[in-house]
Amino acid sequence: MQSVKSTAAPPRRLLASLGLDARLVFMVAAIAGIWIVFHVLTGGIFLTARNLWNLSVQTASVGVMVSGMVLIIVMRNIDLSIGSILGFTGMFMAVVNTQLFSQNTWWAALLTLLLGLLLGVLVGVIQGTWIAVLGVPSFIVTLGGLLIFRGGAWLLTSGQTVAPLSESFQILGGGLNGSIGGLWSWFVGAAIMVAILWADVRVYQQRARRGLPNRSVALQALLTGASLLLVLAFVLVMNSYADPRSGLPRGMPVPVLLMLGVTAIMMWVVRATRFGRYVFAYGGNPEAARLAGINTRRLTIMVFGLMGLLAALAGAIQSARLNAGTNSTGTLAELSVIAAAVIGGTSLSGGTGSIPGAFLGAILMASLINGMLLLDLPSAWQNVVQGLVLMLAVTLDVLVQQRRAK
Amino acid sequence: MSLATGVPLIETRGIFKSFGGIHALENVSVALAPGEVLGLLGHNGAGKSTLIKMLSGAYTADAGQILMNGQEVRLTSPRTAQNLGIETIYQNLALADNLDVAANIFLGRELLRGGVLDEDTMELESRKVLDRLKVNLPDLKKPVFNLSGGQRQCIAISRAIYFKAKVLIMDEPTAALGPQETAQVNELILSLRQEGVGIFLISHDLHDVFDLADRVTVMKNGKVVGSALTSQISQDEVLEMIIAGKLPRREVLTP
Numbered sequence A: 001m002q003s004v005k006s007t008a009a010p011p012r013r014l015l016a017s018l019g020l021d022a023r024l025v026f027m028v029a030a031i032a033g034i035w036i037v038f039h040v041l042t043g044g045i046f047l048t049a050r051n052l053w054n055l056s057v058q059t060a061s062v063g064v065m066v067s068g069m070v071l072i073i074v075m076r077n078i079d080l081s082i083g084s085i086l087g088f089t090g091m092f093m094a095v096v097n098t099q100l101f102s103q104n105t106w107w108a109a110l111l112t113l114l115l116g117l118l119l120g121v122l123v124g125v126i127q128g129t130w131i132a133v134l135g136v137p138s139f140i141v142t143l144g145g146l147l148i149f150r151g152g153a154w155l156l157t158s159g160q161t162v163a164p165l166s167e168s169f170q171i172l173g174g175g176l177n178g179s180i181g182g183l184w185s186w187f188v189g190a191a192i193m194v195a196i197l198w199a200d201v202r203v204y205q206q207r208a209r210r211g212l213p214n215r216s217v218a219l220q221a222l223l224t225g226a227s228l229l230l231v232l233a234f235v236l237v238m239n240s241y242a243d244p245r246s247g248l249p250r251g252m253p254v255p256v257l258l259m260l261g262v263t264a265i266m267m268w269v270v271r272a273t274r275f276g277r278y279v280f281a282y283g284g285n286p287e288a289a290r291l292a293g294i295n296t297r298r299l300t301i302m303v304f305g306l307m308g309l310l311a312a313l314a315g316a317i318q319s320a321r322l323n324a325g326t327n328s329t330g331t332l333a334e335l336s337v338i339a340a341a342v343i344g345g346t347s348l349s350g351g352t353g354s355i356p357g358a359f360l361g362a363i364l365m366a367s368l369i370n371g372m373l374l375l376d377l378p379s380a381w382q383n384v385v386q387g388l389v390l391m392l393a394v395t396l397d398v399l400v401q402q403r404r405a406k
Numbered sequence B: 001m002s003l004a005t006g007v008p009l010i011e012t013r014g015i016f017k018s019f020g021g022i023h024a025l026e027n028v029s030v031a032l033a034p035g036e037v038l039g040l041l042g043h044n045g046a047g048k049s050t051l052i053k054m055l056s057g058a059y060t061a062d063a064g065q066i067l068m069n070g071q072e073v074r075l076t077s078p079r080t081a082q083n084l085g086i087e088t089i090y091q092n093l094a095l096a097d098n099l100d101v102a103a104n105i106f107l108g109r110e111l112l113r114g115g116v117l118d119e120d121t122m123e124l125e126s127r128k129v130l131d132r133l134k135v136n137l138p139d140l141k142k143p144v145f146n147l148s149g150g151q152r153q154c155i156a157i158s159r160a161i162y163f164k165a166k167v168l169i170m171d172e173p174t175a176a177l178g179p180q181e182t183a184q185v186n187e188l189i190l191s192l193r194q195e196g197v198g199i200f201l202i203s204h205d206l207h208d209v210f211d212l213a214d215r216v217t218v219m220k221n222g223k224v225v226g227s228a229l230t231s232q233i234s235q236d237e238v239l240e241m242i243i244a245g246k247l248p249r250r251e252v253l254t255p
């Protein structure tokens, strides 16, 4: 339902007949291409366990936020304030963690996080209410938010950097103590594999029993097998990067687990809940959604609240990783997130978008930045490339829309 | 059944509505009996769409009453109207293009199992109701974006039928359709009427209205000109009412 609508060109038709989303296949291919090019350019550094581990941590912040941005854009809105909300809530959590809950205990870290998430939701709900109730375009409200919350991040400490944070809180950033180790990574990987297997088999059986169309058994087995292999490869890579102090495998970083968790939950929200269904209905035809009895104001407020929550989670991850609250954390993050969402097939004209696509978009953006860092390109070049990628992605979207309109 | 023999299924009394300075509706009273098809006629801007949006809960009246089976009802939102069995098929084909057939039929009233969308049951139920309407759509999991106007209209109608409409409001249901699809929708209207559904039919096509409707009500500039049984009035006389707002000389008008 929320896949790309296409006027089926032959390769797309082939993929569609296999029950595959052309966009996702294309993106996986693009990411593979980028990885190989960087691997060659960096003289064999890119595709090492150590770099892939770093890449996964670097993806986490954008990856956590991008699914929220998909819902925002699907509803024909935009949120330009998320980089500033990230910075504001990150600074807030740093202050709370150093002044209010400075004990190095898991519950102090958790309370810090919860307060930060609450602040994020609150900020998002206020912006959403402004947009939904007063009817001010989201572009303007969140542009105001971009300035306000960046200013707020400075004002919280008059520009002072707050450091260090408690070790328990740093776990969220995936630093030295922020991975779950080899054994737990195997447990988590095994749990994910069992879940995939169980879900695929169950859906298949249920549809077969009720006489609904299905993929062929061989193709379904192939796809399920590929998913399982991907998880296996992920665990192997994460466990091949050893902690330099102890020599033990690091395993999955906590922020990456958070990103995977958020992505899985958001995929479920879109596919299985009324809320997700209504977001897409509104994006497809706001008037139809309203006439069908959907409370579209509340829907808009909820989506912006959710975006605020995810931006605050990214704020926790970034601050914990830096081991500091700074007033510039998250600057320009909104652009990477919007680019990732659009590359992943979210259309700015609303109604179309996919969470897995956006997740791949986040990996693609992070890969570009990671590769440029490895190549020692100055950050000015990183901005130029990110800007170009954003424009390219939107241009593709516009071309697709135009072709469809014909 | 006709109005003479009982309480109307739905009725408006003295409805007023203005947008800024424009009086879209002035003292509008109409009534509909169970199993009756009422043609609602009038030029563009006569107030037909505004009246039916009132009945479907999309607008609220400035003054006046709406009664169902003699009881006053307050239609404060589209959901309240739906809960009372008033289903509307809008002029502009109110479907979400990006959603599939089943999602559109159940939009706003999704079937849940354990708090989660029950996609399979919705797909099966959609298939059943579409079969009943003899609508052939091979894949209900495809977005409705590619479907023809007629197929889309059938989806809108299936929605009304699945949720057991007592009052069905159709605003220009065949305006965007070809002749064959129009015939299909018209057939559907007659079979629903047989089942006792009361139908408001807004249409520009006088022939269609005379074929389908038991009675017509003509509006002009936000006011009701008059109502008459189609069996007792000619198309020319109705045309006069629409264009000039002039009542025929003979005694054919009903309340």
Ligand SMILES: Nc1ncnc2c1ncn2[C@@H]1O[C@H](COP(=O)(O)OP(=O)(O)O)[C@@H](O)[C@H]1O
Pocket (backbone or CB within 6 Å): B019, B022, B023, B024, B042, B043, B044, B045, B046, B047, B048, B049, B050, B051
């Ligand atoms: N939402 C609105 N805002 C302002 N004016 C409106 C609105 N809806 C209808 N009108 C006005 O009310 C009058 C009746 O319109 P409408 O009910 O659409 O007529 P019809 O459906 O008979 O063509 C017109 O003059 C129209 O311009």
Ligand SMILES: [Mg+2]
Pocket (backbone or CB within 6 Å): B048, B049, B091
């Ligand atoms: Mg109209």
